[in-house]
Amino acid sequence: MSASAGRSLGELHDALRGYIARHPNAADGLDGIRWWWLPPHLQGVTRERLHEALMDLVERNEMLCTALPDGTELYARAVANHDARERNGHIHSVVPAPTTSPEPKE
Numbered sequence: 001m002s003a004s005a006g007r008s009l010g011e012l013h014d015a016l017r018g019y020i021a022r023h024p025n026a027a028d029g030l031d032g033i034r035w036w037w038l039p040p041h042l043q044g045v046t047r048e049r050l051h052e053a054l055m056d057l058v059e060r061n062e063m064l065c066t067a068l069p070d071g072t073e074l075y076a077r078a079v080a081n082h083d084a085r086e087r088n089g090h091i092h093s094v095v096p097a098p099t100t101s102p103e104p105k106e
Contacts, residue, residue: 011042
C-alpha cells in the first residue's frame, strides 16, 4: 500500500469517527455516508475504499454493519455498554438481573 493510500484510509477513519462522535445516532448506507458524513475533499473516494474503511471500523467494534432485507448495508456507531452507563450518569447492569418468580398463593 502506498503512503498516500494509507493516509487517505486514515483520513477516512478520522472523518467517520468524527461524524459518529458528533452524530451518535446516525445510520446510513455507503452513498449517504459519502455525501453527508465525509468532508468535501473525501467525497470522491471510491465505494470500495469507503467500504474498506467502514469494515475496518466494524472489525474494531467502533461501528456496526446491518444488512437490510434488500441487501443494503447500513452503518452506525457501535454503542459499548459503558457508553450506556455513562449516558445515564451511573453504573448499572445493561442486562437485567434474573428475577425470581413469586411463590404461588394458595
